[in-house]
Amino acid sequence: MSDRGCVRSNNEDSFLTEPDIGLYVLADGMGGAKAGERASRMAVDTVAEIVRGAGQRDSQVLLRAVEEANDRVLKAAHSDPLLEGMGTTLVVALEVGSDLCIASVGDSRAYVLDEAGLRVITDDQTWVNEVGRPMGLDEESLRNHPWRHVLTMAIGASAPLTVNYYVIRLKPGMMVLMCSDGLHGVVGLAELEQILRGGRNGVSLEESCRRLIEAAKDAGGPDNVTAVLVKQAA
DSSP: OEEOTTTOSSOOEEEEEEGGGTEEEEEEEEOTTTHHHHHHHHHHHHHHHHHHHSSSOSHHHHHHHHHHHHHHHHHHHHHOGGGTTOEEOEEEEEEETTEEEEEEESSOEEEEEETTEEEEOSOOOBHIIIIITTTTOOHHHHHHOTTTTOBSOOBTOSSOOOOEEEEEEOOTTOEEEEEOHHHHTTSOHHHHHHHHHHHHTTOOHHHHHHHHHHHHHHTTOOSOEEEEEEEOOO
């Protein structure tokens, strides 16, 4: 489920779910005018195209799809002055046998909820996470730092692409949340877990997504908000 939030006039987030092939994709675009929307949609569609067209599903297919998304967004930005500087975050989950393979670029996140509780799987590629925290800045300073929204990596960035990669063993009843920073940037871990636990106790995934969106909007909804929920059969 996706929502433009309470402040933005348009929605630059894109997502795709294809349970038949075990593919889940989320992107949070950036850029002037409609460029962010173009970048996120292009990235999501490219990943889906590459995975659908592959003869098998594995980690190499996943990483190749992310690389191809980066190439296409870069080429589009270079070919049209109106799209210059566009980019997007990207988080992709792909079922491979009994594992869930996850690739991420930027600060859109993947979380897992199981018997041990809710935990974030992905590492944000941001100034806060890669520079601010190692420098020893406290969390309050980081929350208010002028560079708190700066990404160190994005699809469509001119620098060589660094893709973070993770593998999770799927367990019965496990839930996976993928979301843009419009959700995790304003709703804390405890509240996210409380909402998602309803999904483990009979609340539909659709209703859980709706509650996540509403929680972000209740917190001011300063950005577009997108949440993708996947639940492993019990």
